[in-house]
Amino acid sequence: MNKKVLIVEDEGSIRGFLKINFKRNNFTVIEAESGEKAIENARIEKPIITILDIMLPGIDGFKTCEILRREFPQMGIIILTARSQDMDKIMGLEFGADDYMIKPFNPLELIARVNSLLRRIGSQENRSDLIVSGNYKIDDRAMKVYKDDAEIDLTPKEYMLMKIFMNNPGKALSRNELLNLVWGYDYIGDTKIVDVNIRRLREKVEEESSHPKTIETVWGVGYRWRKN
Structure with a gap:
């Protein structure tokens, strides 16, 4: 299965940290520091999973999520937010995210959630007509x-x-x-x-x-x- 992940995060240190962890788990990593760049890279690279920060320069993570979901309905999307209010979680899900994580988070838990999402996507291959x-x-x-x-x-x-x-x-x-x-x-x-x-x-x-x-x-x- 395609294990290409797009990491959308404007903070370079966090983006680099996530990149290291995903590469250690045999993912191909594409990076973007803004919503605009994320959409551009997604159109070129066709990642199966996107890790998307909500607080981004330019168009925010909610709008980015909405565009990615519309253009790539099969893509798995996990949003990252530094805020714990229910409304932020619900908004992310409303805009098409599959899951969310609240900063700070354990990168191993994020990898586990991504792998779980990949299994669910892959399980759809076993189907009738x-x-x-x-x-x-x-x-x-x-x-x-x-x-x-x-x-x-x-x-x-x-x-x-x-x-x-x-x-x-x-x-x-x-x-x-x-x-x-x-x-x-x-x-x-x-x-x-x-x-x-x-x-x-x-x-x-x-x-x-x-x-x-x-x-x-x-x-x-x-x-x-x-x-x-």
Whole structure:
């Protein structure tokens, strides 16, 4: 598997420290000191993972994350923030990040989270061909989702959620079940990541995301894909 990582950090000492640790773990490292440079390098190098600081000169990390997610829906993105407020974490996830870490952090934990994200990306290679539910269809070999034959642009996590839902129509799935299936049993971040991704997914697949009729909320439990 591609083990190319893009490190986006304006502080050279931190960037260099991360570079050393990733190279020790057999990653190919690309660097960027700004959001603009990160987008430019991503377009050229096509990294599988991006480590993205939030506080950047020029366009900030949130906007950079949004652009990278739109242009590279299969890319894994982990944001770095020096602030511990819930709003910063939620904003990062809203803009398309897969995970986050708060500075200061242990580089070994960051490497472990990156490897976990790589395993989840790689596990998608073992898949069947077509999954159909009503007017929705998944071409699992191409990793594409369609509604009424129009393709829906999903992130890797949204795709995995969609696949789980369509494979389990009518079944109430708890937040913990979804967290374990999509983010892995070794995920140690905030469980709010499930709700954030469900909200983003609804915006893409529902007629009215504020009144979902396909991805139903099961109060006190989690979510359910409505049988068609």
